Amino acid sequence: MLSTFLSHQxxxxxRSRNKxxxxxxxxxxxxxxxxxxxxxxxxxxGMPFMIEKFFPGxxxxxxxxxxxxxxxxxxxxxxxxxxxxxxxxxxxxxHLKIKKGTxxxxxxxxxxxxFFNFLPLFIFIPFSIIKIGGTYGxxxxxxxxxxxxxxxxxxxxxxxxxxxxxxxxxxxxxSIIGFVAIFAAxxxxxxVSIRAFSNYIFMAVVKLPxxxxxxxxxAIVIFYINSIYLRSNLYTEELSTKDEKxxxxxxxxxxxxxxxxxxxALELKLILRHKRSRGSVVMGFMFLFYGxxxxxxxxxxxxxxxxxxxxxxxxxxxxVITYGQFMxxxxxxxxxxxxxxxxxxxxxxxxKFLLFTISCTIITLLxxxxxxxxxxxxxxHLAAYLYNIGFATVIVLYFATMNYxxxxxxxxxxFNWQGVGATQWILxxxxxxxxxxxxxxxxxxxxxxxxxAALGAFGLITLSMRNFWINLIVKRFEKQxxxxxxxxxx
Amino acid sequence: MLAFKELKKSYxxxxxxxxxxxxxxxxxxxxxxxxxxxxxxxxFRILLDLIRPDSGEILSKEVNVAGSSxxxxxxASYLDEGFLIDYxxxxxxxxxxxSLNNLSIADVSEYLKNYEEFFNGEILNRGKYxxxxxxxxxxxxxxxxxLMQKPELLVLDEPxxxxxxxxxxxxxxxxxxxxxxxxxxxxxxxxxxxxxxxVCDRIILLEKGIVIKDFYxxxxxxxxxxxxxxx
Numbered sequence: 001m002l003s004t005f006l007s008h009q010x011x012x013x014x015r016s017r018n019k020x021x022x023x024x025x026x027x028x029x030x031x032x033x034x035x036x037x038x039x040x041x042x043x044x045x046g047m048p049f050m051i052e053k054f055f056p057g058x059x060x061x062x063x064x065x066x067x068x069x070x071x072x073x074x075x076x077x078x079x080x081x082x083x084x085x086x087x088x089x090x091x092x093x094x095h096l097k098i099k100k101g102t103x104x105x106x107x108x109x110x111x112x113x114x115f116f117n118f119l120p121l122f123i124f125i126p127f128s129i130i131k132i133g134g135t136y137g138x139x140x141x142x143x144x145x146x147x148x149x150x151x152x153x154x155x156x157x158x159x160x161x162x163x164x165x166x167x168x169x170x171x172x173x174x175s176i177i178g179f180v181a182i183f184a185a186x187x188x189x190x191x192v193s194i195r196a197f198s199n200y201i202f203m204a205v206v207k208l209p210x211x212x213x214x215x216x217x218x219a220i221v222i223f224y225i226n227s228i229y230l231r232s233n234l235y236t237e238e239l240s241t242k243d244e245k246x247x248x249x250x251x252x253x254x255x256x257x258x259x260x261x262x263x264x265a266l267e268l269k270l271i272l273r274h275k276r277s278r279g280s281v282v283m284g285f286m287f288l289f290y291g292x293x294x295x296x297x298x299x300x301x302x303x304x305x306x307x308x309x310x311x312x313x314x315x316x317x318x319x320v321i322t323y324g325q326f327m328x329x330x331x332x333x334x335x336x337x338x339x340x341x342x343x344x345x346x347x348x349x350x351x352k353f354l355l356f357t358i359s360c361t362i363i364t365l366l367x368x369x370x371x372x373x374x375x376x377x378x379x380x381h382l383a384a385y386l387y388n389i390g391f392a393t394v395i396v397l398y399f400a401t402m403n404y405x406x407x408x409x410x411x412x413x414x415f416n417w418q419g420v421g422a423t424q425w426i427l428x429x430x431x432x433x434x435x436x437x438x439x440x441x442x443x444x445x446x447x448x449x450x451x452x453a454a455l456g457a458f459g460l461i462t463l464s465m466r467n468f469w470i471n472l473i474v475k476r477f478e479k480q481x482x483x484x485x486x487x488x489x490x
Numbered sequence: 491m492l493a494f495k496e497l498k499k500s501y502x503x504x505x506x507x508x509x510x511x512x513x514x515x516x517x518x519x520x521x522x523x524x525x526x527x528x529x530x531x532x533x534f535r536i537l538l539d540l541i542r543p544d545s546g547e548i549l550s551k552e553v554n555v556a557g558s559s560x561x562x563x564x565x566a567s568y569l570d571e572g573f574l575i576d577y578x579x580x581x582x583x584x585x586x587x588x589s590l591n592n593l594s595i596a597d598v599s600e601y602l603k604n605y606e607e608f609f610n611g612e613i614l615n616r617g618k619y620x621x622x623x624x625x626x627x628x629x630x631x632x633x634x635x636x637l638m639q640k641p642e643l644l645v646l647d648e649p650x651x652x653x654x655x656x657x658x659x660x661x662x663x664x665x666x667x668x669x670x671x672x673x674x675x676x677x678x679x680x681x682x683x684x685x686x687x688x689v690c691d692r693i694i695l696l697e698k699g700i701v702i703k704d705f706y707x708x709x710x711x712x713x714x715x716x717x718x719x720x721x
Contacts, residue, residue: 245617248582262589266575273577273619337573340538342562342590482542489572 001098005106033115040122047127061135064127065202066195070187071120072151073194077180079116079159080172081282094234104230108223111160117152124148136206143205143212150215154222161226164233259344263351264358270330271323274409277330280322284363287318291370291377300374303448306439312380313435315367317388319359321431324396325424327352329407332488339485345474349397353466356393360385383452384435386459392431394462394469399427401473401480404487491516491643491675492537497546499532499699506532507543507699514677516642519669521690521707522679523715529699530679531569534647537677538567550643566641568632568649576621580613580631583620587635598638605634608660626652633661637668644668644676650685662689683719687712 043050051063090103125145133141162172186192205212251268254261271277294311305312314321323330331338338348364385370377408418438458442451462469494512498505507529514520522530535541537548539555547554550561567573575583588598602614612627613634620631629652636644644665650658666689668674680686686693687707695703695718703718705711 246579246619246622247617248579248585259589262586266578266586269582270577334572334575336535336540336569337575339540340562340565340567340573341587342559482540485540 001102002106002109005093005110009110036115036119037122040119041126044123044126045130047123048131061131062199062203064131065199067198068124068148068151068202069198070194071123072155073180073183075116075120075155076159077177079155080162080176083114083116083156083159083163085111085160085163090234100231100234103234104227107230108157108227111156112153114156117156120148120152132206139209140206143209144202147202147205147212147215150212150219154215154219157219157222157226161222161229164226164229257354259347260350260354263343263347264354267330267351267355270409276407276409276411277323281319284318284322284359285366287315288363288367290315291367295370295373295377297373300376303376304443305376305380305448305452306436306443308377308380309384309435309439310432312377312384313387313392313432316360316364316381316385317392317431318363320356320388320392320396321428323359324356324393324400325427326407327396327400327403328484329403329405329488330409332406333409335485335488339481345477346470349470349473349477352397353393353470356396357389360389379449379452383456383459386456386463387435388459390459390462391434394473395431395434396427397469397473398476401476401484404484406488406490491518491551493549493552495546495549497533497536497548498544499529499536499541500544505699507536509533509546509699509701512694512701512704514675516675517669517673518692519665519674519676519690520678521686521693522677522696523681523683523686523693524679524696524702525719527698528696530696531647532699533696534567534569534645534677534679537645538565538569561643564642565645566636566639566643567645568629568636569645569647571625571628571632574620574628574632574635576628577619579617579619580623581615583631584635584638587638591639593638601638602634608634608657608664610654610657624652626654626657629653630657637664640672642672642675644674646676646678648680649678650680650682658685665689683712683715687715 047064048060051058051060055063090107093103125148128144128148129141132144162176183192183194187194249269251261251265254265254268257264271281290311291308294308299305299307328335364381367381368378370381403424411418435455438455439451442448442454492512492514494509496511497507497509499507506527522533524530532541536543537550537555539559539561542556547556549555550565553560555561575586578586584598584602585595588595588601593601602609606614609630613623613630616623620628623631629649633646633649636646649661653661662685665674665676665678669676676690678686678690690707692706693703693711693715694701695715
């Protein structure tokens with residue numbers, strides 16, 4: 001039976017309507033995964049050397065032990081965000097003569113085939129075999145491997161269970177991520193050390209290898225809890241969405257913008273009431289930390305803004321990029337409805353500008369905390385912000401008129417390539433390159449602040465030309481709308 | 491009211507709409523019948539300027555519908571769920587559509603009171619988004635929202651499909667009432683010959699985009715149509 005299910009899944013993939021698109025997407029995704037796996041294998045085999053390099057003079061095994069639980073804690077946080085529930089695929093089988101247990105088994109087995117389950121194996125097992133085995137012998141080595149496997153499976157089913165219990169509950173996601181963040185912070189400030197705890201546990205395993213079976217027991221327990229819950233709740237309704245009362249809402253602050261505000265409110269509801277768009281918003285906030293990777297004190301001290309420009313433009317314009325790249329397609333399900341109603345296209349476009357401006361402003365204000373690093377970053381952000389609301393919005397909306405791909409926005413955003421077409425790839429180039437083109441000449445002349453000023457001025461000028469852009473985009477939209485509507489109907 | 495002139499549309503060499511000359515007078519209730527692929531929905535989409543015809547034009551009150559949005563001021567339509575903004579609650583949707591037609595929230599709720607019977611307690615205050623309703627109830631939302639705009643021209647694609655019997659009968663009598671009270675011009679497509687002959691006073695039969703029959707209904711119409719389709 002299980003093999004039949006698998007063959008159906010296989011056919012489902014190969015016969016899907018937008019096969020070409022999904023294959024390309026899978027290939028791209030596959031490359032990413034391959035990349036991560038290669039990195040993981042490299043980390044796995046290079047672990048002893050890396051530990052020695054980063055923590056010179058410390059006991060390698062102690063560091064390794066400390067790292068294990070730490071990893072699985074973060075694993076948990078990432079899984080809650082990214083791992084999908086394998087549920088909907090069983091709907092056509094529920095009414096057939098198939099035992100519930102078989103379906104539950106299928107779901108359980110299918111859920112094992114996720115990227116997150118392979119990653120830790122590559123990272124931890126080489127070290128467990130080579131170093132641990134070399135030091136403490138075969139049995140300890142074996143129990144390390146068993147422990148790692150068990151922890152992986154434990155996390156896998158724990159996340160699935162929690163997700164099933166509280167589907168679509170943002171509070172739950174936030175609390176798990178908060179929980180992990182608090183632990184990480186406690187560890188970082190040496191209040192409660194997870195690394196010491198992890199090391200303590202695994203040193204115990206070294207002394208008494210069979211203790212590793214505790215992890216296995218925990219994995220088995222959570223596996224059964226999950227299975228029992230699934231079996232007793234195998235109803236499509238309960239597997240897909242929790243029914244809560246939906247209420248009508250009104251965004252008073254948008255009312256002052258009249259008809260444009262109404263359309264913006266409509267779109268705001270769209271963003272908040274769909275999984276994919278909500279995911280993009282969350283991602284936007286996550287990217288606020290992007291600067292931590294790019295902003296370096298030496299760069300700041302030497303006024304080398306060119307190296308940080310990308311991060312600044314990307315951060316302050318994240319909503320323009322993530323939301324804008326699928327522009328109009330967000331509304332693909334009811335695009336016909338928008339066209340036949342008495343909606344002025346000008347207002348329609350203006351509403352989008354309004355949303356972009358508001359969201360960029362919020363993000364830029366939030367990114368103000370980088371000001372603690374240096375006031376220079378605030379200047380950088382200001383220039384990037386002006387560019388984003390002035391010109392990036394225009395690029396995005398202009399390119400949107402070439403996007404004919406329907407978007408399914410009820411699915412989650414992470415690793416979702418549905419609706420991605422050439423437009424999205426082409427779009428990024430001008431958007432992210434233009435700031436450099438403006439900034440670089442000044443940088444060569446050793447006038448970095450003039451470069452920022454030029455970028456800001458460019459943003460301001462394009463911003464003041466907004467009416468011109470709106471007319472341009474409206475004209476373009478009028479020409480393209482039949483084609484867009486046709487594409488969205490498929 | 492409406493004039494179709496030399497209208498042609500084809501997809502991949504297959505003609506879907508090919509109408510030489512067709513006029514519809516104000517106040518007429520037109521029933522569009524034909525098997526799947528006859529071009530009914532495509533015709534409606536061209537009429538609503540959602541599809542560009544290959545050649546020809548549709549004049550609504552002497553103005554070409556393509557390139558002008560004049561017609562939107564007096565036309566209301568519901569073709570399929572694609573017309574609904576499905577992540578809104580029905581109340582939000584009605585208010586939004588109302589606001590496009592300069593109706594206040596009070597106007598809208600006043601209007602919706604008249605439709606309590608039509609909704610049969612299934613639509614309002616259910617705490618659901620439109621996407622969570624059944625297809626029949628989505629239809630009701632779409633049709634009610636179209637009628638709320640007090641149109642002179644009403645376009646409905648298979649309005650009776652998915653509706654429960656009670657609502658079908660109510661919708662029919664409602665359309666008839668609007669015709670006499672507001673001189674409403676209505677275009678309805680349907681596969682249900684009973685309903686069409688009952689509610690419409692003129693039937694247009696399409697096949698592969700061509701008008702095969704065009705006649706005013708009388709007591710023999712239903713038989714005539716049944717005879718045609720059983721051949």
